[in-house]
Amino acid sequence: MSGNYLEKILRGEKTIESRFSRIACPPYKAVAPGDVVLFKHSGGTVRAKAEVLSVVYYAGLTPDRVANIVADHSGGLALEPDFIQTKAEARYATLIFLHRVELVSPLSFPKRDRRGWVVLADTQVPLASFDQSKTNRRRRYTGSKLKPWSRTTPDHVNPESPEGVFRELRTNEWRRSWWDRELDERSLRQLHRATESVLLERIRKRLTSAVGGASPYRDGMQTPYTGNVIYYAQHALALCCRKCIADWYGLPRDRELTPDELELFTALVAAFIQDRRKGIVSRLTH
Numbered sequence: 001m002s003g004n005y006l007e008k009i010l011r012g013e014k015t016i017e018s019r020f021s022r023i024a025c026p027p028y029k030a031v032a033p034g035d036v037v038l039f040k041h042s043g044g045t046v047r048a049k050a051e052v053l054s055v056v057y058y059a060g061l062t063p064d065r066v067a068n069i070v071a072d073h074s075g076g077l078a079l080e081p082d083f084i085q086t087k088a089e090a091r092y093a094t095l096i097f098l099h100r101v102e103l104v105s106p107l108s109f110p111k112r113d114r115r116g117w118v119v120l121a122d123t124q125v126p127l128a129s130f131d132q133s134k135t136n137r138r139r140r141y142t143g144s145k146l147k148p149w150s151r152t153t154p155d156h157v158n159p160e161s162p163e164g165v166f167r168e169l170r171t172n173e174w175r176r177s178w179w180d181r182e183l184d185e186r187s188l189r190q191l192h193r194a195t196e197s198v199l200l201e202r203i204r205k206r207l208t209s210a211v212g213g214a215s216p217y218r219d220g221m222q223t224p225y226t227g228n229v230i231y232y233a234q235h236a237l238a239l240c241c242r243k244c245i246a247d248w249y250g251l252p253r254d255r256e257l258t259p260d261e262l263e264l265f266t267a268l269v270a271a272f273i274q275d276r277r278k279g280i281v282s283r284l285t286h
């Protein structure tokens with residue numbers, strides 16, 4: 001990236017990184033909230049990092065729509081005047097809303113391609129700021145009767161580590177799509193109106209009734225696609241049915257989930273919803 005843009009990002013004058021392209025190539029459909037983006041001078045060393053607050057993708061663009069997007073976000077994009085001429089032919093666009101921009105001490109980073117930036121594996125997915133820490137603390141001090149996932153089942157994700165779960169599940173394109181897809185009206189309302197304690201209670205109830213029991217009736221059919229933001233989380237996190245839970249978390253289908261397991265899964269769903277909330281707030285304010 002040209003030094004000029006990098007300096008603007010570091011000064012907070014540029015808050016949106018964009019990529020316009022004629023074909024659907026990364027970062028199109030390849031970035032998600034919580035990803036960490038490293039910035040470097042073209043051909044140089046990494047100078048800054050930022051966290052992705054939200055992402056908006058566009059497809060089927062025309063020169064007019066490109067111009068509109070650039071005009072709508074001119075403040076955050078802080079583009080050079082000649083930018084539009086060079087991108088009028090673009091069909092796809094990705095807008096990456098940045099926050100927590102930090103200068104990093106110059107370090108060399110293997111340059112993989114001609115892009116001026118690299119998205120790191122999403123190792124820094126923000127955790128829910130509510131209850132997650134409480135849950136962790138409580139478990140740490142009361143002694144865990146939980147399944148030691150990391151030791152016995154290396155092939156499965158460990159719900160004690162939301163970052164790990166998010167990272168692994170987002171390697172699956174279908175799971176990942178639940179982070180990006182538009183919420184339906186009812187889910188949006190729920191996202192805006194429910195207080196955190198109400199939401200946590202709803203998550204607990206929903207998980208208990210949908211996947212809490214042993215071998216649920218019509219397992220695999222119990223979680224709709226719309227109407228509740230918790231359903232989105234369940235699909236994103238493979239908590240939709242006992243078959244998916246068995247595949248991803250390694251828990252047998254023929255027994256009830258324990259209260260501790262349900263509590264961990266509740267925290268995961270809450271973390272997902274927190275993530276989606278941040279995306280929406282940013283979309284509304286930009």
Ligand SMILES: [Zn+2]
Nearest residue numbers: 220240241244
């Ligand atoms: Zn399922």
